Amino acid sequence: MSHLGDRLSALVDGELDGAERDRAHAHLASCEQCRTEAAELRVLKQKLSTLMTGAPAEAAMTKRLIAMTGPGGPMPARRGLLRVAPGSRLATSRASRRPGARGPRSARRRRYLMLGTVSLVVGLGTAAFSAGGGGEAVPGPRITPPVEMYSVEHAITTGQLPFAPPMSSPGASSPGASSPGASSPGASLP
């Protein structure tokens, strides 16, 4: 079974219409994997949408996390920490440690930060890779080739019959044009 692939993000974006969307939905109905991916993609999109508008606190937290992981940037000071007077015993104890040596709390905090950063990068990367599928947007008109017009021109050029599905304008009619075979001049042979 071929999965939706690049069309999944287009489906989540609502860019598929008509028969393409129906086919995608039909596939989703029978494919748990694509269904799961679609659900994850929707959730991700919703979260990202609310990131900037609906959840300022989370956005601030994200910014703070990003700021903390900047290369060589200083660790932000934590509120509530007691100021230690120079020359005190605690200060002496800290000063006597090797440079770079941290306590267990600091190590745990660093692990959390790294875990959060990695999760953020992996999540965004996965989302970007999924969203980046499909064709590239091209400036210019969106075209549905007029196959009947092309077929007629082809017939004129080649001296043959226009062997095309009759997709005449809705107002066009001809005697018997409403026959069941109107949409299929090319009848199949066994």
Place this chain on the structure above:
Amino acid sequence: MLRPSSVLSRRRGDGRSPLLLAAALVMALPGFLATACTNQAGTGTALNKAATTAGGSVAAAGQAPATGRQVSSTRALSLLSQAAQAAILMSYQGQEVVTRWSDGSGSVLVSDIWHVSGGQTVTQTLAAGDSLSSQPYLSSDDDSQAPEGVLGVTVPLIRLLETHYTVVYAGAGSAGSRVAQVVEARRGDGSLAARFWLDDATMLPLEREVFDSASHVISQDVFIQVRFASQAQAATPVSGPSDPPGPWTDPLSNAQLLALHTQGWLVLAGLPGELSLFTGARTTTSTGTVLDLGYSDGLSVVSVFEQRGDLAAKLAGWQRSTVDGHVIYVAEPDQRSLTWSSHGMVYTVVADAPVQTVDAVVGALPHDTPPGFWKRMSRGFVRLASWVNPFH
């Protein structure tokens, strides 16, 4: 399901009984040689008329001496040229049955045709023998520049046929109830590529069969119930024809095609399958200029339509498919129109050619390559940003 008896009664291959073929050769060869040597056009001897019938055996022209072959070829080309002219100059009406086979399945188109001498052609597709299925189509060749014809017999295509095939006169025969002159096109290896039956009295093409390299019939066009002159004019339908196909220009000159090439349009001199560029035209639609380039080897014909832009997200009547690893869309139900977009250009191919040739043509035209990892990531981040943009 449509089953025109005149079509389905034919066998798909050319694998007729060797005994019959040998007998026909014995009967046809003297008549063919006599006809070739006397170079008489129009009527043949009773012997070779009996030897060649529509769908029957024909003379083995390849066995004739070189001089005889040359004379035969000259005569065959002359007959085809007369047929191309007759398709324009005669007034006639009839029913054309077009059958195409591909991958073991076939499709049939039945159309009524009315043609007035030097003027207009009206075709109306029939889904079955008695029900009309589509709007009448009117094509006007008042300016006598549109290379219209019957069964693909037009002057430009005859020139290409002469270039890519060995065209020989194969004697007289019959198509339906009418006496016909038979012309064959053979490949370089001597295999039969196509056979034409031209009406003996008027030279109008009555039947054409095209064979693949394995001697299987891949298309058959039969013009039946033909009537000429005043009868045809009287029978022209009074119902209003559909809109003309559009203001396509006259065939573009080489200089115009070169200018279009320098403007970024893809104008190739040839395509796989020894298809040569033989005509070009353009028109303007509501979505921009459309360029039509016609390629052919005299039998197979491929039209490539180009238009700047991108395919619409919704393509009603088109089905997604893959050819040679490229994603394309195939028009339903005729399956002979293919479209895709690449680098800001929409390509649509309408083909009357073997499947292998069509696949090769599609592969030779531009396609978008799948984006690399970083390009895809970059595009994804842009899209994600557009999702979180509250002003988007």
